[in-house]
Amino acid sequence: MTLHGFLNERIADFGVMYFKLHRFHWYVKGPFFYPLHEKFEELYDEITGTFDEFAERLLSIGGAPASTMKEYLALSKISEEGNEVTPEDIFATLIKDYSHMVSALKEGIELAEGQRDMATADMFIETITNFEKHLWMFKQSIKG
Numbered sequence: 001m002t003l004h005g006f007l008n009e010r011i012a013d014f015g016v017m018y019f020k021l022h023r024f025h026w027y028v029k030g031p032f033f034y035p036l037h038e039k040f041e042e043l044y045d046e047i048t049g050t051f052d053e054f055a056e057r058l059l060s061i062g063g064a065p066a067s068t069m070k071e072y073l074a075l076s077k078i079s080e081e082g083n084e085v086t087p088e089d090i091f092a093t094l095i096k097d098y099s100h101m102v103s104a105l106k107e108g109i110e111l112a113e114g115q116r117d118m119a120t121a122d123m124f125i126e127t128i129t130n131f132e133k134h135l136w137m138f139k140q141s142i143k144g
């Protein structure tokens with residue numbers, strides 16, 4: 001896997017998550033609708049920033065970010081499908097999807113460092129730090 005190809009897979013993950021987080025924002029149901037509706041908005045706002053940051057990093061190192069839904073669905077291993085409405089089901093999906101993104105990014109650090117691209121490795125580390133904090137909070141939000 002080239003670093004360019006790897007970055008495009010991550011861009012695809014973020015593109016799919018952007019839509020998926022909207023679905024949770026719209027369809028979450030139950031007594032905690034208001035705070036969760038807001039939380040999911042915060043998460044899709046954040047991921048659109050990460051999406052743009054990764055795409056512009058790829059452009060900065062001479063690559064071409066994927067930019068169509070068709071490419072995102074083909075490149076990402078995150079499934080956009082689902083009909084979760086309860087907070088438990090949504091958080092279970094978020095734990096799965098963010099864990100996937102974190103483990104992929106961890107592999108990317110070595111890939112970037114192998115090419116002496118410390119700035120890209122640093123961007124991965126920063127994103128992992130942020131996503132791991134979300135993962136801790138998602139896990140706190142489901143029944144033990």
Ligand SMILES: [Fe+2]
Nearest residue numbers: 025026037041
């Ligand atoms: Fe909204």
